Amino acid sequence: MLFADVIGQSRIKEKLIQSIQEGRVAHAQLFLGMNGTGALPLAMAYAQYLNCTNKLDHDSCGNCPSCHKMQTFTHPDMHFSYPFIPQKSNSATESTAYFKEWKEALQLNPYQNYADWMDCLDAENKQGNISATECRSILRRLTLKPMYEGFKILIMWLPEYLGTQGNILLKSLEEPPENTLYILVAENEELILPTILSRTQVIRVPRLKEEEITEKIMQVYGLKTDEAQRIAMLADGNYNEAQKLVQSTENDYSKEFIDWMRMCFVLNMPALLKWIDAMAATGRENQKGFLAYSIGLLRECLLKNKHLPVLNRALINDADFMQKFPTFIHEGNIYDLVKHFNESHYYIERNAHPKILFFNLSLLIHELLKRENIFA
Secondary structure (H helix, E strand, C coil): CCHHHCCCCHHHHHHHHHHHHCCCCCCEEEEECCCCCCHHHHHHHHHHHHHCCCCCCCCCCCCCHHHHHHHCCCCCCEEEECCECCCCCHHHCCHHHHHHHHHHHHHHCCCCCHHHHHHHCCCCCCCCEECHHHHHHHHHHHCCCCCCCCCEEEEEECHHHECHHHHHHHHHHHCCCCCEEEEEEECCHHHCCHHHHCCCEEEECCCCCHHHHHHHHHHHHCCCHHHHHHHHHHHCCCHHHHHHHHHCCCCCHHHHHHHHHHHHHHCCHHHHHHHHHHHHCCCHHHHHHHHHHHHHHHHHHHHHHCCCCCCCCCCCCCHHHHHHHHHHCCCCCHHHHHHHHHHHHHHHHCCCCHHHHHHHHHHHHHHHHHCCCCCC
């Protein structure tokens, strides 16, 4: 992958390129950024630039044999490790057994998240991990004689799924074989083994800018500026989420939201249960898109209630609803509302039972909409 293929992150790109040009390449690095920011694409572009034999000032050449093999996932000195579902067969206890699926997933969407990857593996509700067997496989792969000049590189995606068995890698992380580089790509620093974290140089990858996502989805999907801006705002710095929102733009979430809020406010239980059944049947991606839409609308309602300029991206055209509903969104409940919606989005992504989730969320919404604004 070229740096040019990575959305935004110009400061990080410059820093990475400069470190290579100045010969300051740490042997164990951690690219830390929330899902959808491009930490994994950055790591892949960095690896390609490291081994490019005709480096440009700002990027890999993209044409040398090393670049070609990197881009086609056939470079013998480029290795990957990632969470997977161990099988009973001894032949499927290492990540290499799933490399075909991994390659296809990255070619389809290098901004994928853990749930997307588990879907590729048909994991259902099973939990992926990076096992002790996988750690020993990594050590074995990195001790092999390199096939080309340059670095042997391991990109480990989501070391959060590396339990105490990760200690198997400690010596190699601290003193790797010559010209060997570990690149760890993580989302949650708190879930990484401290012994692993302390041996890496951390590169923090920030959220993408709204204008960067807007430009990209206009380019890829041909959306009009207003619609692209609306989706970028809802995506909140996450390009993976933006792609999913684009794919669900044919859904008119406004009516769903209006009906739901009205039922929650008066707690019309028969109608609410019927609505929940219908929402549960729409599928996980639609539910996530609806929750992301709802969070964006709640923020707009708060701005409108405080007589502040809204983002000028109409999410609902129902004038009567938008005149009355924002009066119930204020400093006293907005934090808890957004918190519960975000948590629900998180749990839906991890296969929570949708009927239980939306029922619980509906009760919380009823309580919060009735809450008085103590800050008024």
